[in-house]
Amino acid sequence: MNIIRFTVLIIVKFLIKLFTLRKQKNEQLPEYTKEDVAKHEKDLWIVIDNDIYCLLLMKNHSGGLEILQKFAGKNVTRLFYEIHLNGKQNKQLLDQKYRIGKISSYNNNERQECKYYLKNHLVYNDMTKYNEIETPDEENDVETSINIKQQFRDYIFCKNFPCINGRIAFKRNSYGIGVYGKLACKKATNQLWKDILNFINKQSDLWKQGHMFTTYVACFKTPIFLTELMFEDLLWKQLQMLHEIDVTNGFEWDKDYANDSMDADFGFSLGRRSFFIVGLHPNSSRKARRFIMPVIVFNSHHQFRNLKETNMFTKVQTTVRNYDLNHNGSINPNVLSNSTDSVAFEYSGKKIEPGWIPKFTAVQRKEV
Ligand SMILES: *[C@@H]1O[C@H](CO)[C@@H](O)[C@H](O)[C@H]1NC(C)=O
Numbered sequence: 001m002n003i004i005r006f007t008v009l010i011i012v013k014f015l016i017k018l019f020t021l022r023k024q025k026n027e028q029l030p031e032y033t034k035e036d037v038a039k040h041e042k043d044l045w046i047v048i049d050n051d052i053y054c055l056l057l058m059k060n061h062s063g064g065l066e067i068l069q070k071f072a073g074k075n076v077t078r079l080f081y082e083i084h085l086n087g088k089q090n091k092q093l094l095d096q097k098y099r100i101g102k103i104s105s106y107n108n109n110e111r112q113e114c115k116y117y118l119k120n121h122l123v124y125n126d127m128t129k130y131n132e133i134e135t136p137d138e139e140n141d142v143e144t145s146i147n148i149k150q151q152f153r154d155y156i157f158c159k160n161f162p163c164i165n166g167r168i169a170f171k172r173n174s175y176g177i178g179v180y181g182k183l184a185c186k187k188a189t190n191q192l193w194k195d196i197l198n199f200i201n202k203q204s205d206l207w208k209q210g211h212m213f214t215t216y217v218a219c220f221k222t223p224i225f226l227t228e229l230m231f232e233d234l235l236w237k238q239l240q241m242l243h244e245i246d247v248t249n250g251f252e253w254d255k256d257y258a259n260d261s262m263d264a265d266f267g268f269s270l271g272r273r274s275f276f277i278v279g280l281h282p283n284s285s286r287k288a289r290r291f292i293m294p295v296i297v298f299n300s301h302h303q304f305r306n307l308k309e310t311n312m313f314t315k316v317q318t319t320v321r322n323y324d325l326n327h328n329g330s331i332n333p334n335v336l337s338n339s340t341d342s343v344a345f346e347y348s349g350k351k352i353e354p355g356w357i358p359k360f361t362a363v364q365r366k367e368v
């Protein structure tokens with residue numbers, strides 16, 4: 001009896017090990033972009049769903065070699081399932097013999113940037129270890145900064161970018177952009193606060209010239225690999241740190257907006273001016289919120305009030321929602337449908353759970 005039990009146990013253990021090994025193998029497949037696949041036409045690379053196969057060694061394709069050559073370098077998903085009656089089974093056979101990789105969620109340019117940061121390849125999901133991450137130098141690396149700014153501009157202008165307010169600000173040159181070291185660290189925060197205060201002066205001039213759409217973009221070089229939850233934590237930590245410097249420098253909260261992050265009239269304030277915050281990062285579940293590094297966008301909040309007054313708000317909102325529907329398959333669940341909700345729910349882009357409260361507390365200014 002004991003021997004049978006023992007044997008069964010061994011077999012089960014072996015199966016589990018086999019299963020996890022296979023799973024690991026799948027996860028470790030290299031990633032390529034569609035452009036990479038197109039370049040390997042001669043090697044008979046094809047894409048089915050999001051998997052990449054090299055069919056060079058396939059000798060017995062029932063449809064002949066010509067058809068493989070004809071569609072090499074392409075996404076053949078639709079054709080494959082149309083032609084092969086047992087598509088799913090056929091694909092499993094292909095998986096075993098010919099699968100060489102999967103499609104990367106980044107395009108070629110983005111991937112190059114990511115390679116540059118691979119030294120940070122450790123997924124941050126633990127705030128207690130966060131202080132140990134080295135802070136990259138922001139000033140001494142001018143070339144990278146220029147590169148990052150250019151990438152962000154390209155990203156804004158790519159046809160998939162949903163936020164049209166942002167795009168208008170970039171088109172009309174009514175924006176500011178800065179590259180910082182590490183998200184939510186002291187050094188970056190000091191610099192960012194100064195930059196935003198400078199931007200506020202520029203913003204006043206822009207308003208006088210009739211440019212209502214203004215925005216300041218802060219890109220952070222690190223961390224690149226982080227979970228959505230970690231990004232949310234860091235975003236609010238960063239806002240809290242900025243707010244505390246603001247208070248230390250004697251600024252009050254923008255009097256047109258509430259300082260309680262759960263209040264429907266909340267607006268994050270710096271230099272007595274309110275901003276609507278949009279967080280982007282590589283691991284966002286919303287496609288529209290993915291960029292190669294963490295970014296905090298400080299949209300002038302006044303522009304939204306202005307929009308509401310001119311009825312343009314609904315138009316903009318519909319455009320953004322339609323985009324999300326097409327691009328992500330669903331409307332951003334946090335986009336305010338309920339006017340009693342706080343805008344703070346939308347900041348990080350992460351789907352919020354019932355009862356979620358932003359980790360932010362306005363601090364009292366000390367009277368001197
Ligand atoms: C390939 O095409 C299919 C169906 O047209 C689509 O679902 C899939 O996302 C495409 N894959 C890539 C990597 O574009």
Ligand SMILES: *[C@@H]1O[C@H](CO)[C@@H](O)[C@H](O)[C@H]1NC(C)=O
Binds near residue numbers: 060061062
């Ligand atoms: C091609 O050969 C492999 C074995 O090398 C076999 O598993 C597969 O079923 C064959 N495919 C066709 C379409 O005959």
Ligand SMILES: *[C@@H]1O[C@H](CO)[C@@H](O)[C@H](O)[C@H]1NC(C)=O
Binds near residue numbers: 225226227
């Ligand atoms: C993205 O987040 C998930 C958990 O939500 C984590 O398992 C994964 O490693 C993260 N990826 C990167 C590239 O940081």
Ligand SMILES: *[C@@H]1O[C@H](CO)[C@@H](O)[C@H](O)[C@H]1NC(C)=O
Binds near residue numbers: 285327
């Ligand atoms: C769309 O967004 C939801 C979260 O709101 C996410 O779970 C889902 O994976 C996203 N889909 C795509 C295709 O990005």
Ligand SMILES: *[C@@H]1O[C@H](CO)[C@@H](O)[C@H](O)[C@H]1NC(C)=O
Binds near residue numbers: 338339340341
């Ligand atoms: C809006 O939210 C409030 C409180 O969170 C709730 O009482 C109310 O029913 C909601 N209204 C709608 C239309 O969902």
Ligand SMILES: *[C@@H]1O[C@H](CO)[C@@H](O)[C@H](O)[C@H]1NC(C)=O
Binds near residue numbers: 253258362363364
């Ligand atoms: C927040 O705003 C309320 C109402 O304007 C005010 O009474 C309170 O002092 C403010 N709190 C802080 C910490 O500034």
